[in-house]
Structure formats: C-alpha cells, structure tokens
Amino acid sequence: MREKFSTKFWLLIVAILTAMVLAACSGGDDEGGGDETTEGNGEGITAWAWDPNFNIAALELALEHYDNEDFEMEIIENAQDDIVQRLNTGLSSGTMNGMPNIVLIEDQRAQSFLQSYPDAFYPIGDYFNTEDFAEYKIAPTSFDGEQYGLPFDTGVTGFFYRTDYLEEAGYTHDDLVDITWNEYVEIAKDVKEKTGQAMLSLDPNDLGILRVMMQTTGTWYTTEDGTIQLEGNEPLQMALENYKELMDNDVVKLNSDWSQYLEAFNSGDVASVPAGNWIAPSVEAEESQAGLWRVAPTPRLDMEGAVNASNQGGSSFYVLNIDGKEEAAEFLGETFGSNVEFYQDLVQEVGALGTYIPASEGDAYQFENEFFNNQQVVYDFSQWMEEIPQVDYGMNTYGIEDILSAEIQQYLDGKSLEDVLSDAQTQAENQFK
Amino acid sequence: MKKLKRVFTYLFLSVAAIVSIFPFLWMLVSMTNKSVDVTAGRLIPGTHFIQNLNNLLDQTQIGTALWNSFLIAVITTVLTLLIGSLAGYGFEIYRSKGKDIVFNILILSMMIPFAAIMIPLYRLFGQISADAPLIGLDTLAAAFLPTIITAFFIFFFRQNTKMFARELVEAGRIDGLSEWGIFFRIYMPTMKTTYAAAAIIAFMNSWNNYLWPLVVLQSPEKQTIPLLISNLGAGYTPDYGVIMTAIVIATLPTALVFFLMQRHFVAGMMGSVKG
Amino acid sequence: MSQASSPTHQRTFAQRLRKNYIGWLFIILSVLGISLFYFYPMVQAFLLSLQSGMGSSLEYVGFDNYVRLFNDPTFITALTNTILYLLIQVPVMIVLALVFSVLLNDPTLKFKGFFRTAIFLPAVTSLVAYAVIFKYLFGNDGLVNDFLLGMNIISSPIAWLSDPFWAKITIIIAITWRWTGYNMIFYLSALQNVDKSMYEAARIDGASAMQQFFFITIPLLKPIILFTSIVSTIGTLQLFDEVMNITSGGPGNSTMTISMYIYNLSFEYTPDFGYAATVSYVILILVVILSFIQFRVAGDRD
Incomplete structure (x- = not known):
C-alpha cells in the first residue's frame, strides 16, 4: 500500500500545482497592472449595473451615442444584490481600489448609500438640468442640497389587465380608468364571481403593493426629516385595509417566487397585474395572449389629494468620488442627462423608459403596441410618470418593511389595525433611532 | 427474513434516492424548455435545449467562469488537504498540553459567521494589494488564500487520525523512517478514504463559494460560476431555461468529483460486513 | 521527569522534545494562516462590535450594542428560530446520515455508486x-400537497411557505434534504478505516446487525460523530442560504435566522456594521458553549 503514492506521482502533483498557482497569479498580474493605470490617468471608466437586456443595454446604447473618441468605458454586469454587497464592503473598508466610476443604484436604496458614505459620491448637479426630469426622481437621488444621481428609468406603475376577463365580468376600459383601490377590490370580487379567476398575484413576503398604494397620496413610511410615521399614517392604514380585503376575499393567487409570479399571468390565472412598467416584457413573453391585454392608470387611494399614478422600483446612476469622476459625469450628462435622440432609441431598442421629460414628445414614444390592443403604452406611461407624487424614501424603507411585514401577518390573523401600526412604530423607533 | 430485510433496504434507499434526485431531474428537463414553460412547471422534456445553450454562450462568458472556478477549486483542494492533514496529524500524533490549547483556539475561528469578518479581511487584502499585487484584490489567489487554511479540515483530519492505528507510526519509526517520512509514506496512503472525503468537501466548498469571491474578484474575466448564475437570475425578465442550463453545467463537475471519489469508499478490504 | 538523570531516560526525553518540536512544525503553517486570515479580522470585528453608526461613520459606544440586543424583538425571534432549527434538525440529520452510510457501506449492495x-x-x-424548485414543490397547489391530498393524509392543502409554523417545517426539511448526503460522506469514509475483523469476531459471537451497529460502529465512529455534530451545529447557527432563498425570512420574520439578520443589518438595511458584528459575536458565544457541551458529552478529553 505504501507504493500507492510514488515519487513520480508527487512530482506530477507538485508540477501541476506550481503551474496552476503561476497561472492564477499571472492572471492577477495582468489585471492588477491594468487597473492601476486606469486609476492613474482617469482613462478607462468602469460602470456597474444589472440586467443585460435593460440597464446594461441602456449603457451600451449611451456609449454609442456619446461623441468622444477618447472616452472608453467597460460595462460590468453584476446582480443588484451583488452590487450592494460589493459597494458596502468596498466603501466601508475605505479601499476604493476596484470600485467602479459609475454605478447604478435603486432609488429606494440610494439614501442609505449617500448618507452612510458621505464622501464617497461625487455631486453631478452641474452636468445636467434637474428640472428636465420627472420631479419624483429628485428627492431620492439628492442629499443635503446636492444632486448625486442622474435619474434613469421610471418605475411608473400601470394596471395591466386582461380585456377578455374584465369584459366577461362586465367592465369596459372606461370603467377601469382612474379608479380607487376600493373600486379595484370590488371589481376583483366581481371578476372572481363571474369568471372564477383571481384578480392578481401577490407574494406575502413582498409589500411592494402597499408602497404603490401609499405613494398615490405622496406619503411614505417616513417623513422628509426621517421621522418614522406608521402610527396614524392614514394612507398606510387605508392601503392595509385594501390589502386585507384582497387577501380575505380569495381574489389573490399567492406566489412565493418571481417565477411563480410570472407564471400567474403567463398562464392566464390572474385577470390583472398592477405593477411597474418594467413588467411589460414579461407580460408580452406569452405571445399567445397578444391583443388580450391593456393598461389602465394605477388605482389611487380613496383620499383627497391622491392621484392615479405611482411608482415601483426604478434606479439612477451615481458617480464615485475617485479618479475619472469628471469624465464619468460628463458622459452621463451628455447622454442620459440631455440627449433626446438617445431616449428615442432607448425606448425602441431596449424598451426602457427614462424619466427625461423632453423625450416624451419624440416619435418613438407614440408607438402603438399591438400586444396591448394598439394602445400607445409608452406614451401613456410617460404621461403618468409626470404625475407621480414625490416622496422621500429615506434610509429605512427595507428595515421598516421587515418589521411591518411581521405585524401584517398578525393583522391578517385578526389583530386590530391600530395595535398593528403602533406596535410596528415602537419597534421601528427602537431599531432606527 | 434476511430477504425481506434486503427488500426493505432497497425500498428505503430508492425512496431516498428519488427524493434526493428529483429536483435535479427537474433541472435536466427544464434545461430543454422555454422560460415560460419552466415557470409553468412543465415536467416533459422540450426541444429548446440548443436554443438555451446558444443563449447562454452568447450572453455569458461561461467558459471563462468554468475555468476560473476550476482553477481555484483544484488549487484550493490540493493545498487544503495538504495543510489541513499536516496540522490534523500534528495535533493528534504529537499531542501535548500546549498544542491542545492551540487547537481549541484555532477551532474558535470556525465559529464566527464569515459575513462578520469579511470587511476586515477585505481591508487586509486591500493593504496586501499595495505591497504584493500578485495576491491582492482582484486576483484569483486572493479568492482562495483565506479558504485553504481552515480549522474545519484540521478538525476533520484530527478526528480521523484518532481512528488511525498508532502502531503504524511506531512501526515506521522502527523501520527508520523520518517523522515526515511516516506522514507521507504511511499516513497518507493509509488514510486514502479520508483524503477522498476531504477532497469532495473542499472541492465543493470552493466551487460553490459565493460571498468572498464576489467581493474580492471585481473584473469580469475573473468571474466564477456562482457569480455568473447570480447575474443570470438578476434581470427584470429572467430566462429560466437559460438559468437551468447554466445550473446543470455548474453542477456536473462536483457531481463527477463525488462519483469518482466515492469509489474509494470500498468496504471489505479486511473481510466483509453482511447486513 | 524526576528520573531524567539516567542516560536512557535522558535520551527518551530528548527524543520527546525533538518530537514535540517536529509536531509544532506540522501545525505552524496553519497557526500562522488562521491567525492572519481569521483571528486578525475577528479582533477587528470585535472592535467593530463596540461601535455604532451607519456605513463608515462609526463611533465607539462601549457595550451599548450588546445591551441593545436584549430589547431587539427581531433578534430575539431570529435567535429562537435558529435554536429551534438546531434542536430538531441536527439530531435528525445525524441519525439519517449514519443510517445511510451504514447501509451504503455494505459491499454486497448493488448500485452503491448510484445511491x-x-x-x-x-x-x-x-x-x-433548488430554491425555485423547492418553492414549486411546496407551493399551495404544489406537488407535495397534491401527493398528501391524494394519499388522504391531509384534507386541505398545507400552507408550507406562508404559514409561520409550516414555513419553519419547510426550512427544516430543506436543510435536512440538502445536508444529509454531505454528512454521510464523513461517515462513509470513516467506516473504511474501521478494522473489519471486529465485525467478524462479533458475528462469530452471534451479535445481530443492530448490536453490531450500536456496540461497534457507533463507538468506533465517535470522533467523527462528534465532528459532524459540531460542524452541523455551527452550520445551523450560521444558517443563511436556505432561508434567504426559500422564504427570505418570512412570512413576517417567522423563519428569520441570526445570520440572515446579520446580512440584513449589513447590506439590506442602512448598513450598521457595528451592530452586525455584535450579533455575530453572539453566534460565536453560543457555538463555544454548545461545542464545549458536545466535547464533554462525547468524552473526548480522555
């Protein structure tokens, strides 16, 4: 048995290993060297974003539209969660080595980055005109009077619905325009009764729908100065009541995963999808349903001052305060910040809807989409977008929501709404003082 | 009675095997379907495999990612086994009060969640980068260095060394072998199955390692397989057919390593056990 | 040592010293590596646990973070859930893995490699x-419910993922499913190092398979059982992947674990690395206590 590992065998192992270690290190050498030069003279900008068909494609398109021969940019694809982890790790360790020049950050997360790492980002307010952008995008992308983000895509929401199911239940398009969430709930019950279909699909772990409802009134979990307002927050209360009505009346098809959410409408199991405009490509993925869908404005909460427009998701570009920041900011300003032509191509080629207002008068926005019954979907969305009430997402949206979701569980089980909100308020204040 | 027990054993193992293998079969089937069919939970093989594979090859650098993961995994496995077994052997065969204390302290390092030490570790590699860019941030070496010396494998080898017949060490000494000779020429060959098990685990850990490579490897040419899969699932409209194809490709190497290594787990070299 | 004056003893003493010295050589690389890559960051993490604030703007607050733990309902829930997983899941998995490895170690068994x-x-x-598939299987109208309903074991579908109690069960099933085979490897490999003649002798003495299992296999595998118990305990206390991918801690935070909470504090919420480090040290303390108990129970000190 002792002869099992012969000397030759060992030599082989050592040789292979040495070769591999060398390969691993020299691979690192090439890149390490390259990185240092890029940081030294500001050439070779890097950008991090997620979703190759959407954000990455948008960046590539912007690069095509940018007239600057000297400008080189490497676009690196990273999942959104991965970007969050990498940025946090890099910025908190103070090691800026390897950080990108441009990074895409979701609007609802932006404040927590801007406030946690005050010197890490470069103000870019001088590179474009903030007034050209949908107003609701400005609060989340600025901090302390400085503009840090260049607003990118909108998460403007719509009420996607199946014309056949709704007709069967006795509703025309006009009946669905500018309705309230109370009316939506009633329609849902009708649809269930007359067609047997659920109205929408929800993941009980994702409270996105509550935020959509709440934002129609311009309210959030926190006030502008960051005070937590759950207790006595009337829009939130009303949103929760509507949410419970939906849950209690068996009009919701529950899902527990994104793939199941997609399946719910692709397989025709739900009559509507109230969601951000970015869901459209997923709806269109089921080609057999062409012509069966339309989009109405988002329902509003039944309160004074509420509008039929809201938002779900959406992100903006940020420039890190490292070498190359001016070049990066200039690039963003010249493309995303002011190029109407670019936005036409963006809609046509990528299907991404920006928040740059002058773009909506262009031809590409008037496109009639056959899948949605020849509706001018893009134009409609761009009009609703301008109406979205501005809210300051603050720093604690996701933290508060985790606390709230535990309490909502009890609310659905019968705990009173007042207790639910006041308990959540106490917990949230404890945690985020 | 014996027959009946046999039948029962096969039945039990078959049920366990089916339960274990079912999701994998589902993946194999999904690999051949369109995204819409995958999300609909279709269990019948489709004809979309070539399309999925082409999309995967178009959209990603899966070849590079496989090579990076492979390179890191092989180096990690060999070094982990060597360093871990040396220490495990050292702690058990040359046991002393002092070494026991050191051992207990080393074990502590397994007990803290990696997320807690990640940022300080990252800062450390940031500092190393300045002096030794070859093993600093964004090198494959940085991705495997902290994982090749772990208390886990020291502990594992030490526990297995407890089952190693000490007489073999004494016999080696009488034969005039050096202490190192005993380790390399007696211990290693005798503990073949222990090394096989450790190789499976080390390879698998490295192959699936996510958080550390994520933060330390920044350029896309250094992407590893788990990062690639994470990117695939991150779009607003993920293509589940492509994701499943990537995952099957990513699973095969570890499954293969296991299948090859488990053959070393052969009982009955010194007589057989009948159930 | 008192007789160290005689020449032979002196030689053995010198030999022992030399062996002791070689012994250190065997372990020195590991000691250095672990100190650099683990202990140094751990010390930093401890210093971090005495600080609080968001992102990079931290200030020293002494042991405030440790006090804050006791008034943090999310932490208490995470801790309770984690301990519950630990108590139920680890023993079940260890026993299952042992049974599998003994069955699959039988040389007369066919298709061993496949099984x-x-x-x-x-x-x-x-x-x-695996998360996508698991969620399908355990959905309200998923295969698991279909099967149980079809067999008349239950009369209405179980809310595997959206009910706080069943969601915990689903997580326990998921971890057991994923890690039993992993633990089986350790036993399978260790069984090869067991002297087969002991079984021969036992059979001649008329011991049944059960008796052989309890009186030979278990005692011989004791070091490995101890190893897997401690490793699984650590694994469960640091449980993150399954929860993150299957339930995201929900419904509410009824499946939340300590590690998931650490992740949320660091990356999901506005980062508070100080408090996250504090929570990490709680895991460390818990594992130290539990491992100490396990070492004692296993009697590894002799």
Whole structure:
C-alpha cells in the first residue's frame, strides 16, 4: 500500500500545482497592472449595473451615442444584490481600489448609500438640468442640497389587465380608468364571481403593493426629516385595509417566487397585474395572449389629494468620488442627462423608459403596441410618470418593511389595525433611532 | 427474513434516492424548455435545449467562469488537504498540553459567521494589494488564500487520525523512517478514504463559494460560476431555461468529483460486513 | 521527569522534545494562516462590535450594542428560530446520515455508486435552482400537497411557505434534504478505516446487525460523530442560504435566522456594521458553549 503514492506521482502533483498557482497569479498580474493605470490617468471608466437586456443595454446604447473618441468605458454586469454587497464592503473598508466610476443604484436604496458614505459620491448637479426630469426622481437621488444621481428609468406603475376577463365580468376600459383601490377590490370580487379567476398575484413576503398604494397620496413610511410615521399614517392604514380585503376575499393567487409570479399571468390565472412598467416584457413573453391585454392608470387611494399614478422600483446612476469622476459625469450628462435622440432609441431598442421629460414628445414614444390592443403604452406611461407624487424614501424603507411585514401577518390573523401600526412604530423607533 | 430485510433496504434507499434526485431531474428537463414553460412547471422534456445553450454562450462568458472556478477549486483542494492533514496529524500524533490549547483556539475561528469578518479581511487584502499585487484584490489567489487554511479540515483530519492505528507510526519509526517520512509514506496512503472525503468537501466548498469571491474578484474575466448564475437570475425578465442550463453545467463537475471519489469508499478490504 | 538523570531516560526525553518540536512544525503553517486570515479580522470585528453608526461613520459606544440586543424583538425571534432549527434538525440529520452510510457501506449492495451519488446530489445542486424548485414543490397547489391530498393524509392543502409554523417545517426539511448526503460522506469514509475483523469476531459471537451497529460502529465512529455534530451545529447557527432563498425570512420574520439578520443589518438595511458584528459575536458565544457541551458529552478529553 505504501507504493500507492510514488515519487513520480508527487512530482506530477507538485508540477501541476506550481503551474496552476503561476497561472492564477499571472492572471492577477495582468489585471492588477491594468487597473492601476486606469486609476492613474482617469482613462478607462468602469460602470456597474444589472440586467443585460435593460440597464446594461441602456449603457451600451449611451456609449454609442456619446461623441468622444477618447472616452472608453467597460460595462460590468453584476446582480443588484451583488452590487450592494460589493459597494458596502468596498466603501466601508475605505479601499476604493476596484470600485467602479459609475454605478447604478435603486432609488429606494440610494439614501442609505449617500448618507452612510458621505464622501464617497461625487455631486453631478452641474452636468445636467434637474428640472428636465420627472420631479419624483429628485428627492431620492439628492442629499443635503446636492444632486448625486442622474435619474434613469421610471418605475411608473400601470394596471395591466386582461380585456377578455374584465369584459366577461362586465367592465369596459372606461370603467377601469382612474379608479380607487376600493373600486379595484370590488371589481376583483366581481371578476372572481363571474369568471372564477383571481384578480392578481401577490407574494406575502413582498409589500411592494402597499408602497404603490401609499405613494398615490405622496406619503411614505417616513417623513422628509426621517421621522418614522406608521402610527396614524392614514394612507398606510387605508392601503392595509385594501390589502386585507384582497387577501380575505380569495381574489389573490399567492406566489412565493418571481417565477411563480410570472407564471400567474403567463398562464392566464390572474385577470390583472398592477405593477411597474418594467413588467411589460414579461407580460408580452406569452405571445399567445397578444391583443388580450391593456393598461389602465394605477388605482389611487380613496383620499383627497391622491392621484392615479405611482411608482415601483426604478434606479439612477451615481458617480464615485475617485479618479475619472469628471469624465464619468460628463458622459452621463451628455447622454442620459440631455440627449433626446438617445431616449428615442432607448425606448425602441431596449424598451426602457427614462424619466427625461423632453423625450416624451419624440416619435418613438407614440408607438402603438399591438400586444396591448394598439394602445400607445409608452406614451401613456410617460404621461403618468409626470404625475407621480414625490416622496422621500429615506434610509429605512427595507428595515421598516421587515418589521411591518411581521405585524401584517398578525393583522391578517385578526389583530386590530391600530395595535398593528403602533406596535410596528415602537419597534421601528427602537431599531432606527 | 434476511430477504425481506434486503427488500426493505432497497425500498428505503430508492425512496431516498428519488427524493434526493428529483429536483435535479427537474433541472435536466427544464434545461430543454422555454422560460415560460419552466415557470409553468412543465415536467416533459422540450426541444429548446440548443436554443438555451446558444443563449447562454452568447450572453455569458461561461467558459471563462468554468475555468476560473476550476482553477481555484483544484488549487484550493490540493493545498487544503495538504495543510489541513499536516496540522490534523500534528495535533493528534504529537499531542501535548500546549498544542491542545492551540487547537481549541484555532477551532474558535470556525465559529464566527464569515459575513462578520469579511470587511476586515477585505481591508487586509486591500493593504496586501499595495505591497504584493500578485495576491491582492482582484486576483484569483486572493479568492482562495483565506479558504485553504481552515480549522474545519484540521478538525476533520484530527478526528480521523484518532481512528488511525498508532502502531503504524511506531512501526515506521522502527523501520527508520523520518517523522515526515511516516506522514507521507504511511499516513497518507493509509488514510486514502479520508483524503477522498476531504477532497469532495473542499472541492465543493470552493466551487460553490459565493460571498468572498464576489467581493474580492471585481473584473469580469475573473468571474466564477456562482457569480455568473447570480447575474443570470438578476434581470427584470429572467430566462429560466437559460438559468437551468447554466445550473446543470455548474453542477456536473462536483457531481463527477463525488462519483469518482466515492469509489474509494470500498468496504471489505479486511473481510466483509453482511447486513 | 524526576528520573531524567539516567542516560536512557535522558535520551527518551530528548527524543520527546525533538518530537514535540517536529509536531509544532506540522501545525505552524496553519497557526500562522488562521491567525492572519481569521483571528486578525475577528479582533477587528470585535472592535467593530463596540461601535455604532451607519456605513463608515462609526463611533465607539462601549457595550451599548450588546445591551441593545436584549430589547431587539427581531433578534430575539431570529435567535429562537435558529435554536429551534438546531434542536430538531441536527439530531435528525445525524441519525439519517449514519443510517445511510451504514447501509451504503455494505459491499454486497448493488448500485452503491448510484445511491451514494443520488443522496449526495442535493449538496452540490446550486441553491438558486433548488430554491425555485423547492418553492414549486411546496407551493399551495404544489406537488407535495397534491401527493398528501391524494394519499388522504391531509384534507386541505398545507400552507408550507406562508404559514409561520409550516414555513419553519419547510426550512427544516430543506436543510435536512440538502445536508444529509454531505454528512454521510464523513461517515462513509470513516467506516473504511474501521478494522473489519471486529465485525467478524462479533458475528462469530452471534451479535445481530443492530448490536453490531450500536456496540461497534457507533463507538468506533465517535470522533467523527462528534465532528459532524459540531460542524452541523455551527452550520445551523450560521444558517443563511436556505432561508434567504426559500422564504427570505418570512412570512413576517417567522423563519428569520441570526445570520440572515446579520446580512440584513449589513447590506439590506442602512448598513450598521457595528451592530452586525455584535450579533455575530453572539453566534460565536453560543457555538463555544454548545461545542464545549458536545466535547464533554462525547468524552473526548480522555
């Protein structure tokens, strides 16, 4: 048995290993060297974003539209969660080595980055005109009077619905325009009764729908100065009541995963999808349903001052305060910040809807989409977008929501709404003082 | 009675095997379907495999990612086994009060969640980068260095060394072998199955390692397989057919390593056990 | 040592010293490596646990973070859930893995390679795929409910993922499913190092298979059982992947674990690395206590 590992065998192992270690290190050498030069003279900008068909494609398109021969940019694809982890790790360790020049950050997360790492980002307010952008995008992308983000895509929401199911239940398009969430709930019950279909699909772990409802009134979990307002927050209360009505009346098809959410409408199991405009490509993925869908404005909460427009998701570009920041900011300003032509191509080629207002008068926005019954979907969305009430997402949206979701569980089980909100308020204040 | 027990054993193992293998079969089937069919939970093989594979090859650098993961995994496995077994052997065969204390302290390092030490570790590699860019941030070496010396494998080898017949060490000494000779020429060959098990685990850990490579490897040419899969699932409209194809490709190497290594787990070299 | 004056003793003493010295050489690389890559960051993490604030603007607050733990309902829930997983899941998994390894160690068994690979397969399956599939299987109208309803075991579908109690059960099933095969490897390999003649002798003495299992296999595998118990305890206390991918801690935070909470504090919420480090040290303390108990119970000190 002792002869099992012969000397030759060992030599082989050592040789292979040495070769591999060398390969691993020299691979690192090439890149390490390259990185240092890029940081030294500001050439070779890097950008991090997620979703190759959407954000990455948008960046590539912007690069095509940018007239600057000297400008080189490497676009690196990273999942959104991965970007969050990498940025946090890099910025908190103070090691800026390897950080990108441009990074895409979701609007609802932006404040927590801007406030946690005050010197890490470069103000870019001088590179474009903030007034050209949908107003609701400005609060989340600025901090302390400085503009840090260049607003990118909108998460403007719509009420996607199946014309056949709704007709069967006795509703025309006009009946669905500018309705309230109370009316939506009633329609849902009708649809269930007359067609047997659920109205929408929800993941009980994702409270996105509550935020959509709440934002129609311009309210959030926190006030502008960051005070937590759950207790006595009337829009939130009303949103929760509507949410419970939906849950209690068996009009919701529950899902527990994104793939199941997609399946719910692709397989025709739900009559509507109230969601951000970015869901459209997923709806269109089921080609057999062409012509069966339309989009109405988002329902509003039944309160004074509420509008039929809201938002779900959406992100903006940020420039890190490292070498190359001016070049990066200039690039963003010249493309995303002011190029109407670019936005036409963006809609046509990528299907991404920006928040740059002058773009909506262009031809590409008037496109009639056959899948949605020849509706001018893009134009409609761009009009609703301008109406979205501005809210300051603050720093604690996701933290508060985790606390709230535990309490909502009890609310659905019968705990009173007042207790639910006041308990959540106490917990949230404890945690985020 | 014996027959009946046999039948029962096969039945039990078959049920366990089916339960274990079912999701994998589902993946194999999904690999051949369109995204819409995958999300609909279709269990019948489709004809979309070539399309999925082409999309995967178009959209990603899966070849590079496989090579990076492979390179890191092989180096990690060999070094982990060597360093871990040396220490495990050292702690058990040359046991002393002092070494026991050191051992207990080393074990502590397994007990803290990696997320807690990640940022300080990252800062450390940031500092190393300045002096030794070859093993600093964004090198494959940085991705495997902290994982090749772990208390886990020291502990594992030490526990297995407890089952190693000490007489073999004494016999080696009488034969005039050096202490190192005993380790390399007696211990290693005798503990073949222990090394096989450790190789499976080390390879698998490295192959699936996510958080550390994520933060330390920044350029896309250094992407590893788990990062690639994470990117695939991150779009607003993920293509589940492509994701499943990537995952099957990513699973095969570890499954293969296991299948090859488990053959070393052969009982009955010194007589057989009948159930 | 008192007789160290005689020449022979002196020689053995010198030999022992030399062996002791060689022994240190065997372990020195590991000691240095672990100190650099683990202990140095751990010390930093401890210093971090005495600080609070968001992102990079931290200030020293002494032991405030440790006090804050006791008034943090999310932490208490996470701790309770984690301990519950630990108490139920680890013993079940260890026993299952032992049973599998003994069955699959039988040289007369056919298709051993297939069975072993099949049972190990869950451990290598990418979590992304496995989470998607698991959620299908355990959905309200998923295959598991269909099966149970069809067999008349239950009369209405179980809310595997959206009910706080059943969601915990689903997580326990998921971890057991994924890690049993993994633990089986340790036993399978260790069984090869067991002297087969002991079984021969036992059989001649008329011991049944059960008796052989309890009086030979278990005592011989004791070091490995101890190893897997401690490793699984650590693994469960640091449980993150399954929860993150299958339930995201929900419904509410009824499946939240300590590690998931650490992740949320660091990356999901506005980062508070100080408090996150504090929570990490709680895991460390818990594992130290539990491992100490396990070492004692296993009697490894002799």
